[in-house]
Amino acid sequence: MAELNWCGEPIRDGEGYGGKPEHISKTWSQKLAKVAAKQQHCAVTEKDLAEVFGNGAYKLTRAEAAKMLEELTGAHRTSCYRALRLKGRFGRHLRAEGRTLSWR
Numbered sequence: 001m002a003e004l005n006w007c008g009e010p011i012r013d014g015e016g017y018g019g020k021p022e023h024i025s026k027t028w029s030q031k032l033a034k035v036a037a038k039q040q041h042c043a044v045t046e047k048d049l050a051e052v053f054g055n056g057a058y059k060l061t062r063a064e065a066a067k068m069l070e071e072l073t074g075a076h077r078t079s080c081y082r083a084l085r086l087k088g089r090f091g092r093h094l095r096a097e098g099r100t101l102s103w104r
Contacts, residue, residue, distance in 0.1 A: 042075040044083040049090055053103030061099055 002010040052068045069080040
């Protein structure tokens with residue numbers, strides 16, 4: 001029989017009871033530690049962007065650059081697009097020419 005949470009629904013992997021402390025299993029904190037260990041926090045750096053653009057040798061669309069940056073760094077897609085904003089963190093190094101971006 002499956003364990004039920006406080007509203008009577010089955011407890012799935014990675015979920016807790018969500019009710020009284022005496023009903024929360026002893027292994028709950030261990031499950032949280034495993035989930036936290038799997039999560040990665042990757043930061044996009046100036047060096048990563050320079051590598052994607054070949055230190056200014058390549059002109060790429062924003063989508064191409066974001067995909068390459070995501071593969072290179074392992075960062076989330078949203079973080080990669082934020083790094084490519086012209087008024088963002090690395091905006092002083094990026095130049096827009098029509099639909100393409102280049103590194104300067």
